[in-house]
Amino acid sequence: MVRPPRSAGARRRNLPCRLGAPPGQTMSARERILGRLAAARRDDTPVAARVENPVRGPATPHCSDPASRFTERARQLASTVARVADFSAVPAEVARYLDAEGLPRRLAAWPEFAKLAWQAVGIEAVFRPAGADDPVGLTGVFAAICETGTLMVTSGEGTPATTSLLPETHIAVVPVQRLVPTLEDAFALLRREAAIWPRAVNLISGPSRTADIEQTVTLGAHGPYRVHIILVGP
Amino acid sequence: MEVKAVEFVRKAHEALHNPRLQEALRRTEAKFVQGRREALRHLEDPDAVRRHATAIRDTVLRQLDAWLIHFERQAQARGATVHWAEDGREVARILTDIARRHGVRKAVKSKSMVSEEVGLNAALEAAGVQVVETDLGEYILQLAEEPPSHIVAPVLHKTRDEIADLFARHHGRPRKTDTAALTREAREFLRPHFLSADMGISGANFLVAETGSVLIVTNEGNGRLATTLPRVHVAITGIEKVVPTLEDAATLLRLLPRSATGQDITNYVSLLTGTKQAGDADGPEHFHIILLDNGRSRLLGSELEPILRCIRCGACMNHCPVYQSVGGHAYGWVYPGPMGSILTPLLAGLERATPLPNASTLCGRCAEVCPVNIPLADLLRELRHVQQVRGLRPRLETLSLRLWRALVLRPRLYHAVMGMAAWLLTRLAGARGRLCRLPGAAGWFAHRDLPAPAGETFLAAWARRRGKP
Numbered sequence: 001m002v003r004p005p006r007s008a009g010a011r012r013r014n015l016p017c018r019l020g021a022p023p024g025q026t027m028s029a030r031e032r033i034l035g036r037l038a039a040a041r042r043d044d045t046p047v048a049a050r051v052e053n054p055v056r057g058p059a060t061p062h063c064s065d066p067a068s069r070f071t072e073r074a075r076q077l078a079s080t081v082a083r084v085a086d087f088s089a090v091p092a093e094v095a096r097y098l099d100a101e102g103l104p105r106r107l108a109a110w111p112e113f114a115k116l117a118w119q120a121v122g123i124e125a126v127f128r129p130a131g132a133d134d135p136v137g138l139t140g141v142f143a144a145i146c147e148t149g150t151l152m153v154t155s156g157e158g159t160p161a162t163t164s165l166l167p168e169t170h171i172a173v174v175p176v177q178r179l180v181p182t183l184e185d186a187f188a189l190l191r192r193e194a195a196i197w198p199r200a201v202n203l204i205s206g207p208s209r210t211a212d213i214e215q216t217v218t219l220g221a222h223g224p225y226r227v228h229i230i231l232v233g234p
Numbered sequence: 235m236e237v238k239a240v241e242f243v244r245k246a247h248e249a250l251h252n253p254r255l256q257e258a259l260r261r262t263e264a265k266f267v268q269g270r271r272e273a274l275r276h277l278e279d280p281d282a283v284r285r286h287a288t289a290i291r292d293t294v295l296r297q298l299d300a301w302l303i304h305f306e307r308q309a310q311a312r313g314a315t316v317h318w319a320e321d322g323r324e325v326a327r328i329l330t331d332i333a334r335r336h337g338v339r340k341a342v343k344s345k346s347m348v349s350e351e352v353g354l355n356a357a358l359e360a361a362g363v364q365v366v367e368t369d370l371g372e373y374i375l376q377l378a379e380e381p382p383s384h385i386v387a388p389v390l391h392k393t394r395d396e397i398a399d400l401f402a403r404h405h406g407r408p409r410k411t412d413t414a415a416l417t418r419e420a421r422e423f424l425r426p427h428f429l430s431a432d433m434g435i436s437g438a439n440f441l442v443a444e445t446g447s448v449l450i451v452t453n454e455g456n457g458r459l460a461t462t463l464p465r466v467h468v469a470i471t472g473i474e475k476v477v478p479t480l481e482d483a484a485t486l487l488r489l490l491p492r493s494a495t496g497q498d499i500t501n502y503v504s505l506l507t508g509t510k511q512a513g514d515a516d517g518p519e520h521f522h523i524i525l526l527d528n529g530r531s532r533l534l535g536s537e538l539e540p541i542l543r544c545i546r547c548g549a550c551m552n553h554c555p556v557y558q559s560v561g562g563h564a565y566g567w568v569y570p571g572p573m574g575s576i577l578t579p580l581l582a583g584l585e586r587a588t589p590l591p592n593a594s595t596l597c598g599r600c601a602e603v604c605p606v607n608i609p610l611a612d613l614l615r616e617l618r619h620v621q622q623v624r625g626l627r628p629r630l631e632t633l634s635l636r637l638w639r640a641l642v643l644r645p646r647l648y649h650a651v652m653g654m655a656a657w658l659l660t661r662l663a664g665a666r667g668r669l670c671r672l673p674g675a676a677g678w679f680a681h682r683d684l685p686a687p688a689g690e691t692f693l694a695a696w697a698r699r700r701g702k703p
């Protein structure tokens with residue numbers, strides 16, 4: 001569309017600058033920037049209203065079989081997925097996976113998994129944040145998202161973020177009750193359950209990758225080369 | 235980063251004659267264009283999502299001050315320090331202050347376009363801080379001492395062979411050409427930097443006002459490392475990046491990776507809120523957020539405001555026939571392609587970027603693919619207009635346009651001149667009915683002919699017919 005000539009500021013409102021500094025003082029960058037923004041404001045609805053009643057956008061529909069949908073999407077992201085009936089079966093599945101991948105039977109896990117019978121399957125497990133020399137990191141999740149096959153992991157006292165990040169292999173234990181359809185559902189769950197909002201909410205969708213060299217996808221950039229998901233539940 | 239946009243024409247010529255670049259551009263186009271199309275198909279109603287995303291961005295821009303204040307308050311409540319900067323000089327001052335206060339000797343950087351915009355690395359190094367780029371693409375460019383040529387794939391102009399040479403020279407290891415091996419080598423060289431850096435610097439894809447969080451989107455995991463391991467985290471971003479709620483962020487996250495790389499979601503999306511809490515096993519003790527204006531606030535309420543919706547996905551450049559032919563370096567600044575042709579003149583100065591608004595065919599593909607419906611072609615046209623009004627176009631162009639205007643405003647004169655021109659062109663074309671040269675337009679005629687006019691002008695023909703009963 002062709003428009004008649006105009007000056008750049010012609011359409012701006014001439015609202016007074018509400019954040020001006022008192023006379024005699026120079027304004028800070030904050031006051032100057034906010035002053036210009038206030039002068040261009042076209043809506044005075046209190047922003048708190050939208051925060052209290054967040055608007056959901058159009059999303060993919062709910063799925064009838066969360067576990068199979070999640071599994072399918074996670075595999076598309078190059079994660080591997082195994083299913084076990086309950087938590088007591090986790091160590092055996094971890095042992096099977098480590099052997100199949102030719103990885104050492106050694107891991108750093110979140111403390112919540114200390115109760116499982118690791119020694120019985122010959123795995124040497126330590127329950128502290130994983131460091132750069134740990135070959136395998138074992139974590140739980142806060143939730144997992146069916147729409148994209150994504151893990152949601154939150155940082156906190158017993159849930160160090162480094163465990164899903166520094167080792168070359170990340171194993172995540174996902175109870176099927178923690179599967180949610182969309183990202184919005186995961187956020188809503190976190191709003192309901194978190195006493196304080198965690199410092200880091202990490203969404204993890206498969207092993208790290210890069211396509212910087214000739215647009216060729218390569219797995220394993222700075223994060224894990226492998227993500228193995230153990231779905232727990234009937 | 236220095237603004238070299240005025241050299242567009244020369245650089246575009248060089249790019250057109252660089253066979254390696256041409257091959258890289260062809261590969262990129264095929265991948266990004268197809269990737270985007272397919273990934274959008276996974277959404278039930280992609281256009282509804284795009285409309286909703288557009289509305290979110292506009293909601294923010296209508297009362298940007300209020301959203302930023304809300305964001306600031308929430309971030310502060312969680313222990314983050316929020317700084318405001320008018321321009322790059324202020325960012326550099328704030329950042330070197332932070333570095334000095336916390337005794338920072340080394341900083342690891344995750345990709346940030348704003349830091350390129352304000353030339354941050356140079357400022358930090360001048361203050362005695364070692365800066366290490368950790369995104370694989372940006373790391374390669376740091377070794378090569380080159381600027382990025384794309385906002386999502388910064389090093390798409392380089393071949394694997396060139397990267398292999400670069401690594402062999404800088405790493406002192408046997409030269410390898412396998413992509414996976416090169417990536418592993420970079421990982422091995424960068425890991426110790428992550429572990430020993432005092433400061434991590436990141437950009438922000440979005441700022442979430444509701445929670446006071448910085449949201450970053452990466453694939454490699456370097457963004458997570460840089461914001462988890464060092465004791466100080468500084469996020470630098472433009473003031474327009476704020477979104478109201480987590481739901482709004484979720485909507486934009488459905489579009490950003492799909493439009494950028496054709497992924498449904500990137501490997502990592504991190505929502506970072508405040509500093510390490512009592513009991514937290516990891517995370518930075520200090521969290522600073524620098525909000526940069528650098529000309530953005532002046533665009534609010536103007537005809538050009540819609541460019542502030544931009545979520546930096548790069549789809550407009552991937553689909554632009556001009557970008558596809560000349561690549562990102564020709565545009566001469568951080569932001570290439572159609573979006574850059576608008577942002578560079580607005581942020582760096584119209585007179586420092588006169589060729590850019592004209593470096594477009596106005597075919598409209600950019601606007602068609604933009605996930606937040608920015609009318610890019612209209613904005614380019616608007617900038618051309620502003621350039622004309624401010625007298626920034628070449629004298630000859632202005633003069634010819636004036637003449638043309640004088641002509642079309644005088645119907646009788648116009649008819650006379652057009653009639654003469656039609657007659658003359660028909661004669662010049664001769665029996666073949668095609669023109670193959672005209673004085674002063676050799677370039678245009680080098681590859682095509684012009685069909686000659688059919689004898690008289692349309693208006694003359696119309697008048698003749700109407701004259702008959």
Ligand code: SF4
Binds near residue numbers: 548549550551
């Ligand atoms: S202008 Fe639109 S298409 Fe281009 S980078 Fe910005 S959001 Fe993406």
